[in-house]
Amino acid sequence: MTIVEHLEELRTRLLISLAAFVVAMLFSFLFVEPILQLLIRPVGRVVFLAPTEAFFVRLRVAALSGAFLSLPLVLYQVWRFVGVGLTPTERRSTLSLLPFSLALFVGGAAFAFFAILPVGEKASPNQPDYRVMSQGIEIGAGWLRKGQTSGKEYVSLSIAAPEFGAKTLYANLGRAAGQSDPDVYALIWSPQD
Numbered sequence: 001m002t003i004v005e006h007l008e009e010l011r012t013r014l015l016i017s018l019a020a021f022v023v024a025m026l027f028s029f030l031f032v033e034p035i036l037q038l039l040i041r042p043v044g045r046v047v048f049l050a051p052t053e054a055f056f057v058r059l060r061v062a063a064l065s066g067a068f069l070s071l072p073l074v075l076y077q078v079w080r081f082v083g084v085g086l087t088p089t090e091r092r093s094t095l096s097l098l099p100f101s102l103a104l105f106v107g108g109a110a111f112a113f114f115a116i117l118p119v120g121e122k123a124s125p126n127q128p129d130y131r132v133m134s135q136g137i138e139i140g141a142g143w144l145r146k147g148q149t150s151g152k153e154y155v156s157l158s159i160a161a162p163e164f165g166a167k168t169l170y171a172n173l174g175r176a177a178g179q180s181d182p183d184v185y186a187l188i189w190s191p192q193d
Helices: 003-030 032-040 053-085 088-120
Strands: 045-048 130-134 137-146 153-159 171-175 185-189
Touching (some): 045 053
Antiparallel strands (some): 171 185
């Protein structure tokens, strides 16, 4: 094969892999809510601060799910491209490792889901009930508290962001206006200089 033929083969394999990823991502986006609920379950609730953040989190979950679903076809395309250049001995030894690799991958995923994620329960009162995220970056935490005089529950927030500086921030957390989702909240504060 000439270099041009190799490049054409590579382009074909990359386009097939990209198409498989896009189809798997679109398919995953149809089921993003159940997947997201499954991932959020160990931490309880997630508070989105930016208006578009909830959409982008769903998009990232769909992209990661799409990558997971399309991985077998992508790896097959890699094998078809690389396998041609291997000797029969190298090809046999590589294929003999495939079942072990698959078993270790499935075992690691099962361990993470069944052993590590359930530990998401609070171990101490200092561990937060909520994670405050902004554009995919954790900028703070929230604790569920009960007022001494009113007996009502409220959320105490600690936000660490460079734009706030070393200030104490007093804020109210309440239902976001115009939202039908009961898990969407708005953070309202009045910064003081």
